[in-house]
Amino acid sequence: MTEQSNRRLAAVMFTDILGYTGMVQEDEQLALRTMATHERLIKEYVQAYHGRVIKFYGDGSLSMYESAVDAVRSAIEIQKRLRQAKVPVRIGIHLGDVVLRGQDIFGNGVNIASRIEQQGIAGSILISDRVQQQLTNQKDLRTKYLGWFKLKNVKIRVPIYAVDATGILLPPKPNLFKRWQQTQKWPYYAGLLILGLSAVALVQQGKLKSLLHGDLDDVFRERKEVIAVPVFENFTGIDSLDFIAKMASHWITKGLSDIGELPVVSYESVEDERPVNMASLSSLQNFGRSTGAVNLVMGSFSRRGRDSLEFSTFVKKASTGEVVSLDVPNIYVSMNNPLPGIHAILNHLRGYWASRNLHLSSVPSYGAYRSFIAAKAAWNKDRDRAEEYLLLSIQQDSSFFDSYDLLATHYTNEGRYVEAKEALETLKRSINGLSDRQKLKVQLREARIFGDNVDAFRYSLEEYAENPQDLFANTAAMVFALESVNEPEQCLEIFDRISLDSLDFGSCSYCNERVHLGLLAHLRLDDVEEAKEIATYFPARLPSRKYFVGLIRLAARESDTLLVNQIIQRAKIQLEDKTSHRYLYYLAAECFQLLNNEEFVHVYAQKTIDAYEHRPDRTVARAYYLLGKYERSIQFFDVLIAQNPEHIANIGQRAIIQARLGNLKDAERAILTMEGLRAEFQFGDVPYQQARVYLSMGKTDQALLKLEQAIQEGCRFYYWLFENDPDLMTLFRNPRFQEIVHPSR
Structure with a gap:
């Protein structure tokens, strides 16, 4: 018979005795009795449920069933009896293709079952989503969703469930939001999140209960009737x-x-x-x-x-x-x-x-609602027009929550924070008896406006937890995970809740954003292969320069200058603003600086200067800085600062150059100048730039203090800051820096 004729779909079950090696060393007779009990019960209950024991291997076993339901029922009986006999075993089951060869079985289905078993604890039974789907009509077989797992030698992440039956243990669920459990690691950020209250007090108030306890059943309620x-x-x-x-x-x-x-x-x-x-x-x-x-x-x-x-x-x-x-x-x-x-x-x-x-909420006036719908329709095409409709809607009905909420979002996106704050204050004065959902939205908007990034992320998680597969809420939570609290792993766990293959990129305005965020998150984790896989989902035509950013970073990580050039040319053709692609040359230079590739730094810094035709521009000034032409760079910054004396980033960058030239007094004066430019809604811009200057002066402790202050004032983790800032490279391996750049831990 050919291998193809021996291929079949089967439920594969692995068992493994935990701690068996140590048991042998401590009490050999006990170890032998334990193994004998394990083998006896496996043989008895595999056969009872129409399965077949393929083999025993020391402290474990491999079995196969034609029915996934039989496999689970068999596993429950085995686990119950083993627990009664005090034999610590974990069990994993997967439904997949296997190849029969002699008395053994092989294939990816066997590998996945083995890897799933390894995620469990003694007394547990873990199953794949394919097995769980077979249990849908088995009312007595309950499961608990644990999350998506990256398994060794398995290319794609696999959703894993735990069997929830009497006598079967549930493993501690992999908490998507571990930082909420790590209150003892908040010495610098307690004030930021809890405003002087202890985490215990907040739990008592119920504000962080589901997240702090790490119970995914509290966070992700059963969603069978979405x-x-x-x-x-x-x-x-x-x-x-x-x-x-x-x-x-x-x-x-x-x-x-x-x-x-x-x-x-x-x-x-x-x-x-x-x-x-x-x-x-x-x-x-x-x-x-x-x-x-x-x-x-x-x-x-x-x-x-x-x-x-x-x-x-x-x-x-x-x-x-x-x-x-x-x-x-x-x-x-x-x-x-x-x-x-x-x-x-x-x-x-x-x-x-x-x-x-x-x-x-009471029904709004028809005119107000019609204006609101018109604003929604104009949202992605003409934001000015959308704003006009929203103001008209509020004028037509001053008690319509949705128009205030969308207007505050619009103002925030535009950087008009004073107006956003006023919109929310008017909302709270005009509308009595907000629902819990409306209160949550207001809290999220306010946290974003006032730079309370950890709180903003927490509120976004609460919205996301209502329905993790909701595209809008899911994508918003990804943004907050990556940009507010710098948690790429959690961003990707949220990302994995919605398969890219399930999305229609032809009609989906959030799809490019998801690919962009997923790509950046993988790059932050140095997972280049996964980033390359995600990048293939970008459509042929990209509407915004920011979507080219991840592609440039990925190509630079591979030191592929040919691809970098192709991406920039593609941006030049596709972007409506025919000059915005020029910044990508500078971005490539910075990427290569982060990789310590001086040759390509010089190549792309010079390309930047040539693309801008040597005109006085911040990007050109920075390019001269990367080339080491400090005096020329200062000349450009002097022109720019004369045009705008309150541009904090330009003042800071000029001070860094002065420090590198040894002019430390000039750098000190710049730090004081920036301090005098403080204003509301700067989100940590001043202390961030001061930190960069201090570091260039060799004052590491002052730099770290200022970075900490920047986070507390609402500085976000955009793709050009913190771990993506070449001027902070000497801090990247500093343990305190790593604490600072993960504020929610």
Whole structure:
């Protein structure tokens, strides 16, 4: 028989006695009795559940079953009996392809099962997601999701579950947010996060309970009935009424989200998807896979008479297209104000899913809601226009939360922090009785505005935990993980909750951002191969210069100057601003400086100067600095500072050069000058630049103190700061520096 004919799908189970080697050394007779008990119970219960013992190997065993369900039931009986006999064993099971050769089995399925078993503890049973899927209809077989694991010699991360049965131990779950457990390591940042309160006091207040205890079941509640409300279908034939389709999706999503235990895909994620064809099963399934939704609220509206609309709504299972037994009557409304009808649909749906009375914000005026939907539509195309619509919406209804919230977000993104602060203050004065979800949003916005980065990340995690597969909340949590608290591993754990293969890059405005963040996170972890794999998901055309940043860093890490040049030429062709690509030459020079490759530093610094045609620009001044042409660099900075005497980064960089030239008094004066330029909403810019100057003067302790201060004032971990700043390279191996740049630990 050929190997192909001996290939089959099978459930593979590994067992392993923990501590067996030490047991042999301490009590050989006990070790032998333990091994004999292990072998006896394996043989008995593998056979009882129609399995086959492939082999025993010292302190472990390998077995195979035709049924994953039988494998799990067998493992439960084995583990219970072994625990009664005080034999410390861990068990791992995977469903995959195996190759039978003689009396043995081989293949990737065997390797994965072995690696899964190694993640467990004595008394536990761990299974792969493929096995877990086979247990869906086995009501008595419960599991707990542990997370995505990078297994040795397995190319992709694997989701792992623990069997949750009486007598079976659950391993300590790999806490995505370990830093919340490490309160003893917060000597410098206690004030930043808890404002003088102890972590214990916060737990008592319930503010960090689920995260501090590291219980993923608190953080990721069971999500078996995730709901999404796709944009409604407009059957009127009147394109100008398309906004009503979005309005219906947004309002119903908003209302269902107020049901505390009900997981609902955010409107932002739904809006990002291609329209769903309610008659196409593949369209429903694709939408379900990409959003994580199980139930889809499908709706449409048609014209009835001259000025009326008829809404039709039902709920379908995304996986099967089956219509859920839910009686939502058709609703007839005026074409001039359909919002009361949409609200009536919401109430029917809410009554189906909710078991108690719930607070729901009052329905805004139709004009305010229409302006808000127009702002959402303009958001990614014309932010000025979006701002006009939001201000109009607030003018039309001063109690409409969503318009204030989006306006504050807009101001924050634009760096207009005073206006963002005022928008939130007006919101709190104008609206009474905010829901818990609304309060969380306000807390997140305020933390971001005031530079409370650890708190901002914590609030983003709370939103994310409501539905980890929500594209909008998931991507936002990635941003905060990487840029607010510099935790690339946690960024990637969040990233792995949504497969890139499930996303439609043709319609997804967040997809490029996810690839960008994932790429940068892997590079921060020096995982170049994974970064290269993620980079392949970038589309052929990239809309923004920032997406080229990760590609340049990756190409530089490989010392591939040909690829660096190709990326820059691609940016030159694709970017609307035909001059913005020039900065990428300088970025390449900095990347090579971080790699101590002086040859390529000089090549790309000179290319920068040539691209800018020697004009007085901060980038050109920095390029001269990289070339070691300090006097020329100072000349450029003098021009720039004369044009803007309050530009802190230019003052700081000029001071660094003066320090390198030995002019320490000039550097000291610059530090004092920067101190006098302090202002609100600078987010640690002054102490960060002062730290760079102190380090260039050889004052390491003062530099570290200033970096610590910069973090406390809200400095974020952008791709050009801290561990990406060549002027801080002498600190990279400093233990205190490593503590400072991970503020949430």
